[in-house]
Amino acid sequence: MDFEFSPDQQQFINDVRAFLAEEARKPYAKEVMSPEREADSMLADSPERREFNKQLAKKRYLGMSWPLEYGGQAKEGIYEYLVNEELASVGAPLIGKGVGCVGKTLIRHGSEKHKTEFLPQILNAEIEFCLGYSEPGAGSDLASLKLKAEKIDGGWKVNGQKIYNTSAHFADWYWLAARTDFDVPKHKGISLFLIPMNSPGITVREIKTMGDHRTNEVFFDDVFVPDDALVGELNKGWVYICEALDYERFTLYTVGPIQKKFDVFIDMIKHETRDGQPLKDDPYVRKIVAQLATDLETCVMLQRRVIAAACKGGVPTVEAAMCKLYSTQLGQRLANAALDILGPSSILHEGVEHAPCHGKWEHSLRATALDTIGGGTSEVQKNIIARRGLELPLAM
């Protein structure tokens, strides 16, 4: 049993760290690297962010697991995970959905036109995508989506609504799931399309989340989509969406940010006082800290199990569900513990006078709640563990 990375992987981690240390010295660093922020999606689009992504591209950190013929390096997926872990640890934007979901699906199923048009742009960090899956009434049960693409001459007419489409307000292209057949079982009538975000008839409206980051609802009003915007085969969208989730298992859940947050938590315990007494001397506080340190170690091990299983060529669905469930709930427990320890004033927001730790933990509690929802809620993860891991029957 070996819990360490191989010498080659460790060398790679060192190289990425050296690259990030160099980036951190650039004038734009504070715009793109903020270890204090709660989620990748909170980093808005900016020229600095796009420039940073270009540097990632130059270092060839994008598309490392893609085949050589498409400009990749045919490396194991773990290298993409390692880059993301380091990016997450310094609060930099993660390798996007372009490389993972969009790029890998196009490589397997896309037309030559799509491959030629999009793959080089993704590798060079020239475009941003928005994933258009969720709808009001179709989130956990995504296959129930109703946004309608109706066949017309030369293309499709799209009508309906999406919700929680995170980068819709700045993305260049929409990776859109639409219903193309209402007369077959729901999983079999979905297709994927790649369409420009500025297509006439698309309206994007802001939704502000409890974690203070922006997401969007998007309305489609007779949007024309040409025939060649269809990704792969008609009505195969569900298969592609599920496959893409499998590709992403490596990179979805990083533990670096929780580790960093725990360091901040420990620092707080070591230096803050309550009622004039150092927190570090309080037996109740020490018990909480010891428990959280143990939980964090469990979280790291669950993450390593996902990587180990995927490295052996498996699809670690159950391991990834356990890791997602545990790590996102740990993020909540950590924030909750900080609020308990800091006392009633801990609920003061950032910017309010006397807000302990500048309101960090109050914000963290709100922001980490979103992590337990996005990418599949905690209940959905438990269903996966019960059904696929424990082979229990479907809940009635």
Ligand SMILES: Cc1cc2nc3c(=O)[nH]c(=O)nc-3n(C[C@H](O)[C@H](O)[C@H](O)COP(=O)(O)OP(=O)(O)OC[C@H]3O[C@@H](n4cnc5c(N)ncnc54)[C@H](O)[C@@H]3O)c2cc1C
């Ligand atoms: C920060 C963030 C970013 C997101 N980004 C995107 C994006 O870019 N693109 C996109 O398409 N979507 C995105 N989403 C949407 C996300 O995928 C959905 O919110 C999520 O899948 C849950 O769906 P829902 O909100 O419709 O809730 P629902 O599915 O309606 O769930 C409501 C409640 O019921 C529970 N529940 C549902 N089904 C079951 C069940 N079978 N058993 C037990 N309990 C159940 C859920 O756990 C939840 O507590 C994002 C969400 C968040 C929070």
